[in-house]
Amino acid sequence: MKDTSAAMAHLQRRLLMERSAAERLKMGCSMFDAARTLMRAGLGTDRSPDLRVRIFERTYGRDFDPTTAARIVAHLRQTG
Numbered sequence: 391m392k393d394t395s396a397a398m399a400h401l402q403r404r405l406l407m408e409r410s411a412a413e414r415l416k417m418g419c420s421m422f423d424a425a426r427t428l429m430r431a432g433l434g435t436d437r438s439p440d441l442r443v444r445i446f447e448r449t450y451g452r453d454f455d456p457t458t459a460a461r462i463v464a465h466l467r468q469t470g
Contacts, residue, residue, distance in 0.1 A: 442466045 443466050
């Protein structure tokens with residue numbers, strides 16, 4: 391779904407690119423931290439070893455093929 395006009399998307403991109411690389415990196419890190427905070431809040435107060443697995447699955451679950459994801463999950467459970 392795209393609800394931003396082409397003109398506004400162009401303006402947003404231009405304004406973003408006017409920032410320094412360091413500012414853009416800081417913005418990206420801040421957005422990731424905010425998303426992670428919201429994700430953890432959505433997972434409740436669970437502090438079990440499976441919390442790391444659930445965070446991985448929500449953050450990166452679709453970025454890996456099923457075999458690789460299963461290996462990562464096994465590693466998280468083993469080192470948790």
